[in-house]
Amino acid sequence: MVLTVRKRLFIAICLPLLVACASTRAWSANPGHRRAIILSCDGGGAVLLQRMMEAGLMPHLTALRRRGLSADYARTSFPSKTAPGHAAIWTGAYGNRNGIVANHVPLMPWADHTLAEFDDGFNANLLQSDPVWVSAAKQGKRTVVIQGTHSTPIEAYMRGGHFDAASRNVRIVDFYKGQLGSHTVYGPSLPRRASDWANAPKLSAAMTLPGEAGTGTMPALLADDPADPTVGYDTVAISPTKDWRTATKLKSDAAGRFSAALPWPDSDGRRTTFRLWDLLPDGTQFRLYRTPVSKQTTNQPDAPSADLGAIAGGPEFAYAKDQFGPTAVAGGDGTAETRYVEALANVLDTRLNVARKLLRHEDWDLTCVYVPFPDAAEHMWVGLLNPDSPHYKPEVARRIETALGQVCGQVDRFIGELAAIAPEAALAMTSDHGLDAVYWDFYPNVLLERAGLLAHTPGGEIDLARSRVFYPVFDGAALVVNRTTHKGGIVAEADVPQLLERAKRALLAAKDPQTGKSVVTAFYPPDPAFGNDGPGGGELYMDLLPGYYFSPQTIAASWWAPRLPFMSGGHIFHPDRPSMHASFAFAGPGIPVRALGTVQTIDVVPTVCDYLGIKPPNGAQGISRLR
Template sequence: MVLGPGRECVRESLRDRSDNAARSGARARVDPITMWGLSARRSPGRTVVPSVRRPFTLPTTGTLEIRMLQRHLRLPAVVLGLTLAVLAGCEAPSTPAEQTSRAILVSIDALSESILRETLTPAEAPELFGVFDRGMCADYAMVGMPSVTPSSHATLWTGAFGDVTGATAGGQHRLPRSEHRVTETISGFDYAVLSADPLWVTAGLAGIPVAAHHVTQAPGVPGFPSVDGPRTSELEERRELARQALERADVNVLNGYNRTVVGHGLLRLSDLDPADAADWTDLDVLPADPAPRAYRWTNAAGAFDLLMHGAEGEEGYAAISVGLGPDLSRAVTARRAPLESEPLDGREPARHFSEPLELPVEGGRTYLHLRLFDLAPDGSELLIYHPSMHLMEGNRPDLEEAYDAAVGGWIGNSAFALYRSGGLGPTLMAGGDGTAESRYLETAELLLRQFMRGSEWLWTHFEPRLQMDYFPLSDAIDHELLGYLDPEYPGYDAGIAEQVREFRARVWRLVDRRLGHLIELAEASKAAVFVTGDHGMRSSWRFFRPNRALIDAGLLVLDEAGQIDLSRTRALAPNGYWISVNREAWVDGIVPPDEEASVIALAREAIEGVVDEDGRPVVTRTFTPSEEPELGIGGPAGGDLYWGTAPGYRTTGSLGGDAAVSDAPLWAGHGFPPDEPDMYTAFCAVGGPFEAGRIDGVRATVVAPTVADYTGIPTPRDATGRSVLEAMLGGS
């Protein structure tokens, strides 16, 4: 039978797509437990995670129009493909932009729907509540183990857990084992650890415009490290393909977290060296009274000249100007201003900060922002805050330069460390009057403003099909504050809790504004926004030290200097998340393969035997990769034994301490077993075709495949999860 041009191209299209799907399926790792949902397998003490039925998907085209038509008509794939081809006409295929939809994928660090609903009101976080109440959401999203930022984000970008991605924790084993000791670690944020293609590489290889804004394991070429020995030719080929993708002009990946030039800082008069004001130029533009005073200071970013002077309409000293030399025309100025008290809506965030001062540093440029929190009219007291200063890294030098020019100095986080230490003044928890909190909020506003500027520039300037984005403020502040809201905390104070709750709500209002801005950007482009996170939060006030338990069991031996003696150590906890066997595969390893299982059993016995002062077990659950593969534990850069702890405990990998348990400062954190509900994060979609609704809980491995499916990007080749787009569009 002879087909006309339209039918012939449909037949070829179906054949090509079927072949491509077969090839894709042959090389992708498929989750052994379920295809895209969660297992209902039970283990002792575990919350049962409901299973979700795999959605029906067409083997023909990935366009949104076909998926939606299929949802309503339920036509067989071939009939639907032929029908649409006849309607559209194969002779005039639509462009990729017409076939696919744009989207923003944002990770709000530490986003938990249950914690949000328990601690905030819709008026305090209208955008977030709007997403959960009017968006299409999974009941929860479960990350891998441990539930920490670097490994969870690698999952979001690749569709696989740490045993596949190679990103397993904040501090993890270095590979290859044949070249490193078991005690040597590398940051899990480093792109050198990555053993899977993230979405930006996948999109680049497919020729699809993509942007990634301060994402983890970026912006360099993934390391694809070998487990033992040099990289294989296959691994080198993976690196070369990724390098080619990252060289493309329509792939724009930025990360400012890799290189911090200077941390957050405060300056007082005692931190400055007096200088001669007569050296400054253009003094005639300043009020003659009071007479300007000059100072100098240096930090890792450079040497600075500072001029204290008056300002029009102000009494006495009211401003400072700072430059790389005593030249007023090239300096930036910060004026004394009251602490911010106006609501954020309707005004510019961080409006009392100076303009950025650009500083040349090795490898690029960084920027100094200044907030003059206090300046006595007589010049006797001075308090200046400057945020951290970063060196921007991008996948191309031209991108770094253009981003810096557009944003004027990106900021990596708020001044939570200065707040915690009392540097901004006594905190509410220490009897403060709220000054420290108001100062902190201004530092958080600057973080918000610079992130929003960067996101908007990337989205509007490059018009990517998909933009991946991030925001850290929620995680930073909940580490500090969430524990004070926990009635189980032995030091709980209802009065303090209410003050902290109100302050925390003001910080989360900034998080909410960040999300609202991204939604506004998407709406203007008729795009969708996918909202997710990397873990939940839990308060704790006691330490569990697994290394002390291993020492007591004779599995870990310290030398005279108190350091690990690898010649006599069989197992150790390199971080607070797992125990590793000092196997012979590591440099200086001593445990032969036939003894590894027995060492793991002894380590399990050691930590399960730890009890508190009342004889109650501290370790409530233990896991091994062979027993719980669905948690993504183990892998070449992971551990051999993981655990869960009783309420109130967190784990430290410290070698110090005389006992395996002790009191600890109040803290809220994560890293606990991801199937425990307070570690759940979220996965929602708003805008575009998405309507209000719910699907069952999912693993975080579905995020990348789902977003890829929506935007027409191929599923990342290492993904173990499958798209849930059909379910989120209202299908079965």
């Protein structure tokens, strides 16, 4: 076909405009039946994840961002803590609406409670707004929650509970409340005795693994496996029935792996997993790692479900105490870090097993999933990477950077495998905050006491009868005033402004010994833009010089103290600090490809609700980024 000059001119001018319009097309509000998953990766800050994507360590997240909506970063709440950050994500509203202003929330009303009384900021009963799994359920959607931050007490989502109206359509699975004890490493100091096992190899010694308080013990057997060519001890077998043939057999070589989840004796159905390292043929050395004995709790105990022994969190304390071998900080060669990452991967694997069980065999429309990584690793390691840290050593930093990359790689694997469970569903990946390097504790209360604004008891608690302004135990980056409107308060309303000015002067007197700069870099009044202006918020918010972190401690020789090496990462700071920036990406069928610039974490749920064709939770302050 021959085109006329007029037709060619029309195509040259209009076609680019039509393509541009198509790429920024208006969002269709007629979605039909859709599914969506919201995944929150605790501490998955935009700065860290961007660095890891550029290094090629997070291909699944990179692909997710390229397929749909992707934000440069998501602005989080202030204080940038996990409980208020996730409450903001799940409800689409800040603490002045949802009631969660910090990791610990002051009890209300003030007339009935002192400033020393508070509750857990992860308590679902304190939510004053519906989380998205409840609001969606009220609109007829079937929702699943796999370890949501505000999923307990589980009774809140049962008949007669705080969210009774939605309980029929919500399936909550939680791992934290059913967990006993901690990550444990057994060693060769365990007493041994002649084998009393059935079918035991000739060279073997029986051991008993102690459990947590109120539970039984687990029989174990150190043995020379006849099927293994290694001479000497090469296996640890685990069996509640003491039978070699049916026992779970653990090897410590590089090909070894974690056991399946095994029932722990006399623990009310709880399970655990094992991993063996460093077994010498003479049995003088081994590390037998056991995850906490755990069981899931659910708001639908009568619904068919297999308890797969999911693990709530990672083995940070065991690692930091050199139980996986010498850490890099202690002069190790990186083996301990490799084992930490392996253990973290096992935690994620157990969560994926639960997701596969629920999402492949149940009918659902919306699933919300939480993982505590990379946050848990960052709290230990971020400051060790910073040359300004007093703990910085180039070789240690190199090993830690490698390990942190592996942690992010495991988080990325989780993103990819979670998406593969339900490939027809859209996936929103987000986070509550990033982390910054911290190496000094800052004690505001020490300075305020010197200024005559507070007093403490011999035990170090705030003496409310003699304290007017202080930094509270609920640790929200803000000062509070002990007003007469509070139970036991002593400060009249008219005196509040001048007392806060005195507090400012006292805190500004703290100067960094190296730079001479004020440690407190800014003061902020409560601000509705961050949702910290509600009745449970602080009176005067603060930000600190990089490297410093708040502590409510009252008894100290100075207003500052060095932090331990494995306490080198923190988050509480002003959301505009780049290190606090959170992440957001959303891709799936029908979602346009679009770079969003900056969004708010309160936009995540309204965006997903828009995709599903439902209303966001009542009181949501965020907006849909699909429009």
